[in-house]
Amino acid sequence: MRLCERIALVTGAAGGIGRATALCLAGEGAVVVLSDLNAAGVAETLDLVERFGGSGISITADVMHERDITGLYQRIAELYGRLDIVVNIAGGDREPGADVEDIDYERMSANLDLNLKSCIISCREAARMMKPQGYGRIVNMSSLVYRGSPNQFSYAASKGGIYAFTRSLAMSLGRFGITVNALAPALVEVPAFVAALGAERWELLRQDCAARYPLGRVATPEDVARCALFLASDDAAFITGQILEISGGARL
Numbered sequence: 001m002r003l004c005e006r007i008a009l010v011t012g013a014a015g016g017i018g019r020a021t022a023l024c025l026a027g028e029g030a031v032v033v034l035s036d037l038n039a040a041g042v043a044e045t046l047d048l049v050e051r052f053g054g055s056g057i058s059i060t061a062d063v064m065h066e067r068d069i070t071g072l073y074q075r076i077a078e079l080y081g082r083l084d085i086v087v088n089i090a091g092g093d094r095e096p097g098a099d100v101e102d103i104d105y106e107r108m109s110a111n112l113d114l115n116l117k118s119c120i121i122s123c124r125e126a127a128r129m130m131k132p133q134g135y136g137r138i139v140n141m142s143s144l145v146y147r148g149s150p151n152q153f154s155y156a157a158s159k160g161g162i163y164a165f166t167r168s169l170a171m172s173l174g175r176f177g178i179t180v181n182a183l184a185p186a187l188v189e190v191p192a193f194v195a196a197l198g199a200e201r202w203e204l205l206r207q208d209c210a211a212r213y214p215l216g217r218v219a220t221p222e223d224v225a226r227c228a229l230f231l232a233s234d235d236a237a238f239i240t241g242q243i244l245e246i247s248g249g250a251r252l
């Protein structure tokens with residue numbers, strides 16, 4: 001087991017990628033702290049983890065509120081006294097498909113708050129715990145749209161910001177034994193996305209992407225989870241400041 005007795009926080013743990021990541025880390029022996037805004041969903045993920053023989057706790061928190069994030073880390077400090085791994089997954093696009101002329105201040109702010117500011121504050125709290133330990137693995141969730149994407153202006157900006165922040169943090173924390181990397185998936189088939197689009201539109205999107213990606217299919221949540229596991233493990237001990245594109249070769 002690659003993560004025996006490591007304490008690992010996963011945000012967005014009720015979602016498609018977050019749930020797969022929680023199961024993957026717990027399957028390698030990590031004690032998982034699962035957090036999400038969706039209380040029922042995160043409890044369900046913990047239930048799955050336990051059914052597969054893993055252990056952990058679930059905590060409901062809204063990453064758009066600084067006090068929820070600090071409360072989450074306080075709870076981890078009280079319960080475990082240390083934190084080895086953080087995978088910041090909570091996020092989503094709050095302004096999909098908007099033309100540039102239609103960028104809305106509130107939706108743009110929601111994208112920056114949900115994806116970028118939440119990640120920065122979570123990493124600040126993680127650094128406060130990990131620096132004195134002299135050990136840590138931080139994995140942030142970007143997206144292939146960090147390279148730019150038409151009609152996803154504020155979402156792409158938030159995910160590009162995560163890349164710049166991840167590199168900056170890696171430069172500062174390396175000497176404390178802490179690695180900081182980011183994941184950049186192309187389209188991932190998650191239940192929430194399929195439900196939001198409806199089966200017919202999802203199928204068109206899936207087929208369009210599969211035809212364009214050299215590997216001929218879209219990603220599964222497990223494709224992403226296995227990369228999170230790699231970066232969270234000591235197999236990736238000498239990798240920091242990187243963005244790992246999980247894209248089936250899209251946009252080479």
Ligand SMILES: NC(=O)c1ccc[n+]([C@@H]2O[C@H](COP(=O)([O-])OP(=O)(O)OC[C@H]3O[C@@H](n4cnc5c(N)ncnc54)[C@H](O)[C@@H]3O)[C@@H](O)[C@H]2O)c1
Pocket residue numbers: 011012013014015016017018035036037038041061062063064089090091092093114141142143144184185186187188189190191192193
């Ligand atoms: N699905 C994709 O194609 C894809 C591609 C690239 C990147 N991503 C990124 O992966 C991450 C996970 O997305 P997913 O595809 O699993 O979607 P998802 O909707 O299944 O998961 C997102 C999770 O984040 C949680 N969340 C939303 N707002 C929150 C808040 N304010 N506080 C706490 N939790 C909150 C949701 O409850 C949900 O459980 C996101 O950051 C997303 O931007 C997804």
